[in-house]
Amino acid sequence: MKSYRKELWFNTKKQREFINITPMIEECVKESSIKEGLLLCNAMHITASVFINDDESGLHQDFERFLEKLAPEKPYDQYKHNTYENNADAHLKRTIMGREVVVAITDGKLDFGPWEQIFYGEFDGMRNKRVLVKIIGE
Amino acid sequence: MKSYRKELWFNTKKQREFINITPMIEECVKESSIKEGLLLCNAMHITASVFINDDESGLHQDFERFLEKLAPEKPYDQYKHNTYENNADAHLKRTIMGREVVVAITDGKLDFGPWEQIFYGEFDGMRNKRVLVKIIGE
Amino acid sequence: MKSYRKELWFNTKKQREFINITPMIEECVKESSIKEGLLLCNAMHITASVFINDDESGLHQDFERFLEKLAPEKPYDQYKHNTYENNADAHLKRTIMGREVVVAITDGKLDFGPWEQIFYGEFDGMRNKRVLVKIIGE
Numbered sequence: 141m142k143s144y145r146k147e148l149w150f151n152t153k154k155q156r157e158f159i160n161i162t163p164m165i166e167e168c169v170k171e172s173s174i175k176e177g178l179l180l181c182n183a184m185h186i187t188a189s190v191f192i193n194d195d196e197s198g199l200h201q202d203f204e205r206f207l208e209k210l211a212p213e214k215p216y217d218q219y220k221h222n223t224y225e226n227n228a229d230a231h232l233k234r235t236i237m238g239r240e241v242v243v244a245i246t247d248g249k250l251d252f253g254p255w256e257q258i259f260y261g262e263f264d265g266m267r268n269k270r271v272l273v274k275i276i277g278e
Numbered sequence: 279m280k281s282y283r284k285e286l287w288f289n290t291k292k293q294r295e296f297i298n299i300t301p302m303i304e305e306c307v308k309e310s311s312i313k314e315g316l317l318l319c320n321a322m323h324i325t326a327s328v329f330i331n332d333d334e335s336g337l338h339q340d341f342e343r344f345l346e347k348l349a350p351e352k353p354y355d356q357y358k359h360n361t362y363e364n365n366a367d368a369h370l371k372r373t374i375m376g377r378e379v380v381v382a383i384t385d386g387k388l389d390f391g392p393w394e395q396i397f398y399g400e401f402d403g404m405r406n407k408r409v410l411v412k413i414i415g416e
Numbered sequence: 417m418k419s420y421r422k423e424l425w426f427n428t429k430k431q432r433e434f435i436n437i438t439p440m441i442e443e444c445v446k447e448s449s450i451k452e453g454l455l456l457c458n459a460m461h462i463t464a465s466v467f468i469n470d471d472e473s474g475l476h477q478d479f480e481r482f483l484e485k486l487a488p489e490k491p492y493d494q495y496k497h498n499t500y501e502n503n504a505d506a507h508l509k510r511t512i513m514g515r516e517v518v519v520a521i522t523d524g525k526l527d528f529g530p531w532e533q534i535f536y537g538e539f540d541g542m543r544n545k546r547v548l549v550k551i552i553g554e
Contacts, residue, residue, distance in 0.1 A: 202359050278279050
């Protein structure tokens with residue numbers, strides 16, 4: 141069994157942002173030289189997400205509105221968590237979007253359907269934050 | 279290390295449908311002859327879900343109502359994504375239900391609690407769509 | 417390839433409760449003697465969750481309020497599932513929080529960011545319920 145590990149770093153310009161990280165993950169799969177296995181990709185921070193969906197800007201605006209409806213950022217004092225920081229909504233938003241994805245590696249490639257793309261979802265940005273990529277297989 | 283891969287195809291009669299795919303997944307585990315490992319089962323499309331819950335028709339109606347409340351299908355023009363297609367709500371619904379499940383394989387079987395069943399959750403159906411099953415182990 | 421399996425049992429005093437199970441999971445990783453691999457930790461019951469977030473009591477109160485807003489427990493008769501039992505909301509709450517987490521094992525340890533902690537999320541408690549830990553690797 142082989143294993144591979146890499147950290148990807150992000151520092152978004154905006155508080156909330158979606159970044160298509162599929163090309164970076166494809167690079168990891170190549171570097172790993174693993175042909176058959178499973179890849180885990182997770183946010184290492186609890187106010188960010190890694191998720192799979194469509195790379196379509198209209199949809200990303202819909203996600204933003206959807207998440208703001210379910211877990212609005214403001215007013216800050218609606219959340220008990222907001223004492224030193226005002227990021228309670230970011231914890232809730234990331235919960236809806238999910239912490240991680242697990243992807244099959246087949247024939248040395250991400251085993252994806254036609255529109256699957258991996259995104260880093262930042263909900264409390266403008267600081268250095270990390271994503272972990274771990275692959276095991278052969 | 280062994281690995282196993284299979285695609286399962288679905289074409290639902292309704293736009294939204296939940297299908298219990300546990301027997302199909304059990305068949306995959308048998309075919310793989312893997313005794314100890316991890317199984318990944320994911321929708322290969324971004325408007326569908328694979329999730330684990332109860333096979334109880336009342337609950338499935340509750341899921342439908344819950345998802346329609348959080349991400350209503352109509353009016354279509356509430357979503358920026360709805361230009362060529364009107365399936366933005368299906369992207370959001372699948373996000374709540376999740377893309378994938380990872381299940382332990384122990385002694386050659388799905389290592390499940392008493393009521394766990396795997397479902398394909400379709401939110402934009404009446405077309406051919408796929409689920410991926412990947413197992414690694416020994 | 418090595419594999420390891422353990423069940424953790426819980427019986428919460430309250431109907432809904434979050435329990436930090438990170439120390440128990442760290443113990444499992446030690447017992448497994450697996451240095452590089454993937455760890456799956458999932459609720460074996462469909463009204464409970466395993467998720468990763470912050471161990472901060474204010475945030476946990478925010479989660480409770482957030483989940484009650486999206487899937488309120490009462491009135492019971494709003495749910496078709498509530499016939500023999502009144503736990504439909506617990507099925508929905510667990511869906512939002514997620515069934516499982518997959519965590520990388522690196523150098524014999526949970527490969528975590530600075531604040532990541534694993535929680536058992538109980539939504540229909542005061543009975544014996546189980547969490548599964550499965551690790552594969554080398």
